[in-house]
Amino acid sequence: MQRNSIHDSIIASLTRHAALDEDDYAALRGLQLSPRQIEPSTYLVREGEKPARCAFILSGFTYRQKLTSNGARQIVSLQIPGEFVDLQNLWLNESDHNVQALTRTQIADIDIGALRTVVTTRPAIATAMWRTSLIDSSIFREWIVNIGRRDAHTRVGHLLCEFSLRLEAAGIATTGAYDLPMTQEQLGDTVGLTPVHVNRVLKALAQRGLIERDRRKIRIVDWVGLRDASDFNPRYLHLGQS
Structure with missing residues (x-):
């Protein structure tokens, strides 16, 4: 993908969350991008490291995960094309979790210092990124409820409903039909169940x-049957927030 196209993808992502003007577009197009392809399981962010760049996903999927002291993994979120991987690390000195590629993934790295400058000088861009982070937090809350208060069938069904709407909104799936980006083991690490x-x-x-x-x-x-059986309400996704 050409750099101009990547800048346009970033602009399209942010304009879903705030109205940007021509000066905002110019500021975003002025960002230096470093496109690269990463293979499944590659780390983009490691717990304990000082973040130096922020990644924007062009294709493929990544996931956040935490490891317990005995090596057990909990997947805590999924990132899809058109999303930033780690905006929260713009203002944190140390990463508190890991981010890995779920599939072969195309990303564009952006220097954190340059992104901070854009955020602090362009209020509309700051609003868009802040709303993006707030929606991430909303999804985190729903996933906590999913693991803590829903049974196995409801947990899995809820995740299938979420994937359907998020992938459709991103333009990479048709209504109700998509390729599940996770293995059964990875799904298990997301919903707290064994692969079996x-x-x-x-x-x-x-x-x-x-x-x-x-x-x-x-x-x-x-859809209605799965939605009702899975206790699914899409409010937490804040689709169309602008």
Whole structure:
């Protein structure tokens, strides 16, 4: 992807959250970008390190994760194309979590110092990035509820509903049909279940006529049924926030 196209993608992402003017566009187009491709499991951010750059996802998926002292992993969020990976590290001196590539991913790195300058001098851009971070926090809260207060079938179904709407909003999936970017093990680390349990839940959702699946291809057959069975309300995604 050409750098001009990357700048346009960043502008399109931010204008979903705030109205930008021509001076804002010029400030964003003035950012120096370092495009690169990373392979699955590659670390973009490591816990304990001082962040030096912020990544914008062009294609592919990344995820945040935390490890316990005995090596158990909890996946705490998923980032999709058109999203920034780590805006919170603009103002923090040390990363408190890890970010890894979930799939082969194309990103554009932006120097944190340069991004801070844009944020502090262009209020509308600051508003857009602040809203982006607030939506991230909203999704974190919902995932906590998912793990803490929902049963296995509801947890998995809720995540399938979320993926459907987020991928559709990003223009990379049709209504109710998409390629699931996670393995069953990774889904398990997201919803607090074993891979075997995740497989059983997916089979049960299919048997109930709520979804169809072919390996990682998911099609939601009965959106209302899955939504209701999964205690899903899209309010927390704040789609169309501007």
